[in-house]
Amino acid sequence: MTEQPAASFLRRAAREPLVQFALLASVLFAAGALRERADRQVIRVERVTVAFLIEQQEELLLRPLRADERRDIVEGFLEDEILLREAYARGMDRTPSIRAQLLRAMRFLLAADVPSPTEDDLRALYEETRDEQRTTPSLDFDHVFYADPARVPDDLLASLRAGADHRALGEERLLAGGDMKRTTQAQLVRGLGAESAREILAIEDSSWHGPFRSALGVHYLRIAGRHPARPLSFEESEAYLRALYPVARSRDALEAQVEELRQGYEIVVEDGVAELLESGDG
Numbered sequence: 001m002t003e004q005p006a007a008s009f010l011r012r013a014a015r016e017p018l019v020q021f022a023l024l025a026s027v028l029f030a031a032g033a034l035r036e037r038a039d040r041q042v043i044r045v046e047r048v049t050v051a052f053l054i055e056q057q058e059e060l061l062l063r064p065l066r067a068d069e070r071r072d073i074v075e076g077f078l079e080d081e082i083l084l085r086e087a088y089a090r091g092m093d094r095t096p097s098i099r100a101q102l103l104r105a106m107r108f109l110l111a112a113d114v115p116s117p118t119e120d121d122l123r124a125l126y127e128e129t130r131d132e133q134r135t136t137p138s139l140d141f142d143h144v145f146y147a148d149p150a151r152v153p154d155d156l157l158a159s160l161r162a163g164a165d166h167r168a169l170g171e172e173r174l175l176a177g178g179d180m181k182r183t184t185q186a187q188l189v190r191g192l193g194a195e196s197a198r199e200i201l202a203i204e205d206s207s208w209h210g211p212f213r214s215a216l217g218v219h220y221l222r223i224a225g226r227h228p229a230r231p232l233s234f235e236e237s238e239a240y241l242r243a244l245y246p247v248a249r250s251r252d253a254l255e256a257q258v259e260e261l262r263q264g265y266e267i268v269v270e271d272g273v274a275e276l277l278e279s280g281d282g
Contacts, residue, residue: 043081050074110257112248123242125248126234129241133232140225141180144210147217160220162209170220182227184193192219 023042053073058065066115092098117125126133134245144166148150151171153159160166188197196212196219203209210220 016173021103041085043078043085045074045077049077053077107254111254114246114249114253117242117245121245122238123234125241125245126237129244130231133237133240134229135227135232136184136186137229138182138184138227139180139223140227142166142179142208142219142222143178145178145217146171149211149213149218151216152211157208157210157220160222166208166220166222179224180221193215221223 029170050070050073051221054065054070056071057069076101087098093102137171144156144160153169156169158167185197185201188200192200192214198213200209200212200221208220208222210218212219212221
């Protein structure tokens with residue numbers, strides 16, 4: 001069947017960039033004409049926004065964009081704007097993961113760039129954080145481990161307390177056996193769980209204790225050494241201070257920005273919150 005001249009003309013015209021822009025403009029105009037309707041939101045495609053997006057993409061590609069690529073930018077902008085508004089309408093910005101991402105983005109946006117610190121800067125930070133510049137308390141343990149509780153000898157604890165060589169006992173030494181050096185409270189909690197860690201940290205003698213159960217198996221422990229916290233010198237803390245400095249100074253800038261923004265909000269504290277805050281031991 002022979003195509004009619006009018007249909008052929010329309011097909012060719014539809015492929016012309018100016019015609020496509022005119023169609024896009026008519027769509028945007030129609031959207032604007034409906035803005036009075038309460039059930040429709042207005043999405044404004046502003047020239048400055050489109051120009052910025054085009055310039056950004058051209059800088060990335062190191063060449064001018066073709067007409068179809070420019071139209072794709074407008075379509076991409078519209079798609080993003082529609083999806084973003086739908087996400088807000090559905091409360092997705094209040095989900096924990098999205099909320100966390102938004103908070104990270106805002107903190108990054110408001111935090112100031114911090115120049116490299118001088119030694120005087122680091123020493124000043126050392127004095128500000130002197131109470132934090134301490135080693136973490138830790139314990140050394142002699143350790144016997146069994147992955148299978150059924151394989152633990154019935155008289156194991158009595159044998160250990162009688163002087164049996166703990167290094168000749170236990171199993172799976174590559175997994176979790178062997179003695180434990182410089183073990184912190186956090187490591188104990190992660191390795192053996194909060195309940196077992198609490199019991200172990202309460203031990204005051206140097207005798208064998210157990211069994212302590214973890215996700216890996218069964219543990220018997222004897223405290224072989226104690227390392228209380230001690231202050232760190234500036235030289236010992238210097239590497240840590242150098243890493244801490246931009247974080248601390250960015251935090252200062254962020255707090256100042258947030259305090260300024262706070263002036264634009266009215267803070268209403270619900271009844272009962274004050275009592276809740278005062279109910280702690282600290």
